[in-house]
Amino acid sequence: MIVYLVRRLGQSILAIIAMAVLVFAGVYFIGNPVDVLINPEATQAEILATTQRLGLDKPLYEQFGIFIWNALHGDLGTSFVYGRPALEIILERLPATMELAVVALILSVGIGIPLGIWAGLRPNSLSGKTIMGGSILGFSLPNFWQGMLLILIFAVLLGWLPAGGRGETRAFLGMQVSFLTWDGLSHLLLPAINLALFKMSLIIRLTRANTREVCLQDYVKFARAKGLAGRRIVLVHVLKNIMIPVVTIIGLELGSMIAFAIVTETVFAWPGMGKLLIDSINLLDRPVIVAYLMLTVLIIVSINLMVDVIYSLLDPRIRLSEMKG
Amino acid sequence: MNPLLQVTDLQTHFFTRDGVAKAVDGVSFTLEKGQVLGLVGESGSGKSVTGFSILGLVDPPGRITGGQILFDGTDLVAGGEPALRHLRGKRIAMIFQDPMMTLNPVLRIDTQMVETVRAHEDVSHAEALRRAREALVQVGISPPDERLKSYPHQFSGGMRQRVAIAIALLHKPDLIIADEPTTALDVTIQAQILSELQTLCATSGTALIWITHDLAVVSGLADRLAVMYAGRIIEEGPTAEVIARPRHPYTRGLIDSVPRGKRHGAMLTQIKGMTPSLLKLPKGCKFMPRCPRADRVCEAEPSLVPLTSERSVRCFHPHDDAEEVLQP
Structure with missing residues (x-):
């Protein structure tokens, strides 16, 4: 188990290094931020001074070297626009995005898995077919349109929930969160549903397919032959087997939800990291873009690492073969 | 006295898109307590479906469309699912063909055995575990305490089939339905399992329906044959x-x-x-x-x-x- 973890950790670090090179080079080629940042009336001497101040006159490899050196010391650069450390600006926005993603994940798993199992156990029933039909809708509707429709129905027509913003927040573990106040929760609900619908549909379909497959296995028939109650067969024998692929997807999707909640955050004016990224790209605020992408890579890599560990806890076969290896 | 099992004109049909497949079409037989019946036939002759029908484990699109299965005087066809669930594993146990597939790969052996005990009897976990251990010893698995903590993939095919047999024996059933339980095993293991099951059934007075395509296997075991x-x-x-x-x-x-033993090359x-x-x-x-x-x-x-x-x-x-x- 230890050997396995160390090896996986090594792979993760390699992935982060590769990503750093790509991100840095990619952002470098987008354009010269000085052109955007500086007053169009500025003289050549002023432009030169700014370029030198931001360190943009040095060759790419040298800039990269400085970036990596600073990154290893926990400094991902200073925002050109805000004049403050990029990481600090992003971390200010992180709790909002994290909260949105986690609530969306809880919604999609909490609703998706039971519905998927239900549909998998009764593939030919009306309820099973309705669930499947609904899931097709869930992942084929464009996210921004679906968000606007939610606003139209629940905020404008029915007036039940607010259309945007974060509402009242409260401190929780050193972060400002919305879900602890009634006002915050009502603001959180619509964007979380919007972000969750796609993943929920995915989880429903995956769970249903796996449930159907597992139900045909001999061990389920054997469990019935042992005289076990239906509930125990579904909740223990079936559920534990379908959790393996479902956990993989949840891990991958949590990463992408945190990183790419951009559309939802824009539609619902949710003050998260995604909104910040869009603004930074418009202003070519290079350090913020790089820092954002690096943080995203770090989050996705760590989640994948966690998934692998959970995986081995769920499936004893993986545990053993990896321990030998 | 009533026979242990009396099957009369059993009909199990599969309703497929291409038509109705009459997998079991009018099967009748009786089985006395402690008797061994060999149910012999080729693939598709309906022998396995007959076995599954008795336990009510026929999967859709198949279902029992007629006939009567009297087990110790109760009709299993008319009784339906609740009545069957209390018999399954308790008074009628089943052993499947492929031991690699019958045990749940993500649950430990003790979990799978204890749940079987507790599905039918209101006993403590410790007592159920003691019974599981006893059953493993009975089928010759040692050391039982260590083996209880193992997962199925840590066992060979023959060992897994022994575990399946141990699970079948947990409640000392009146009848065991064995669906080609040795087909997937090596010949040497096959012979061991065969003789062990025979001894276990004989000592506990358990009746056995041995479903097989292999006449050689069943001829040394069964009291009666149905082809x-x-x-x-x-x-x-x-x-x-x-x-x-x-x-x-x-x-x-x-x-x-x-x-x-014919002439070589014949x-x-x-x-x-x-x-x-x-x-x-x-x-x-x-x-x-x-x-x-x-x-x-x-x-x-x-x-x-x-x-x-x-x-x-x-x-x-x-x-x-x-x-x-x-x-x-």
């Missing part, structure tokens, strides 16, 4: 007699096609043709197209006729009692 073909029993009788003097041409073909006897598709069964006798003795009479449906008090055969032209098959 199935295309969803019907075509011959039934005491094992020794059926093997020594088969009356139905199909049974005879089966016995003749077992390789025995051609094996075979039954010509193939088992018919259950969706397109011939009219009359289902074996007619492959039968060397068939004539016009066979276009009518033969019924299972008793020859003696012990034997019956479903054939218009059965072999003579005097004709013995060649013995090795």
Whole structure:
């Protein structure tokens, strides 16, 4: 188990290094931020001074070297626009995005898995077919349109929930969160549903397919032959087997939800990291873009690492073969 | 006294898109307490479906469409799911063909055994564990305490089948239905499992239905044989007699096609043709197209006729009692 973890950790670090090179080079080629940042009336001497101040006159490899050196010391650069450390600006926005993603994940798993199992156990029933039909809708509707429709129905027509913003927040573990106040929760609900619908549909379909497959296995028939109650067969024998692929997807999707909640955050004016990224790209605020992408890579890599560990806890076969290896 | 199990005119049909497959079509037999019945036939003859029907474990699109299964006086067909669930694993246990597939890969052996005990008896976890351990010792798995904590993939095929047998024995059932339990195993392991099951059943007075396509395996084990073909029993009788003097041409073909100590290089006897598709069964006798003795009479449906008090055969032209098959 230890050997396995160390090896996986090594792979993760390699992935982060590769990503750093790509991100840095990619952002470098987008354009010269000085052109955007500086007053169009500025003289050549002023432009030169700014370029030198931001360190943009040095060759790419040298800039990269400085970036990596600073990154290893926990400094991902200073925002050109805000004049403050990029990481600090992003971390200010992180709790909002994290909260949105986690609530969306809880919604999609909490609703998706039971519905998927239900549909998998009764593939030919009306309820099973309705669930499947609904899931097709869930992942084929464009996210921004679906968000606007939610606003139209629940905020404008029915007036039940607010259309945007974060509402009242409260401190929780050193972060400002919305879900602890009634006002915050009502603001959180619509964007979380919007972000969750796609993943929920995915989880429903995956769970249903796996449930159907597992139900045909001999061990389920054997469990019935042992005289076990239906509930125990579904909740223990079936559920534990379908959790393996479902956990993989949840891990991958949590990463992408945190990183790419951009559309939802824009539609619902949710003050998260995604909104910040869009603004930074418009202003070519290079350090913020790089820092954002690096943080995203770090989050996705760590989640994948966690998934692998959970995986081995769920499936004893993986545990053993990896321990030998 | 009632027999332990009395199956009368059992019909289990599969409703597929291409038509109705009558996998079991009018099967009747009785089984006394402690008796061993060998249910023999080729793939698709309906022997496994007969076994699953008794436990009510036929998967859709199949279902029991008629007949009666009396177990110790209760009708299992009419009783439905709740009645069956309390019998399954408790009074009727089943062992499956492929031991690699019967144990849940993500649950430890102790979990899978303890849940079986507690599904039927309100005992503590510790007591259930003690019973599980005892059952493992009974089937020769050691060291039992360590093995209880293992996962199925840490066992070989033969060991897994022993665990499955141990699970079947947990409640000392009246009847075990064994669906080709040794087919997937090495010959040496096969022989071990076979003799162990035989001993265990004999000592505990458990009746056994041994479903197999392998006459050699079942001949040393079963008290009685029932030979199935295309969803019907075509011959039934005491094992020794059926093997020594088969009356139905199909049974005879089966016995003749077992390789025995013939001269090296001699051609094996075979039954010509193939088992018919259950969706397109011939009219009359289902074996007619492959039968060397068939004539016009066979276009009518033969019924299972008793020859003696012990034997019956479903054939218009059965072999003579005097004709013995060649013995090795």
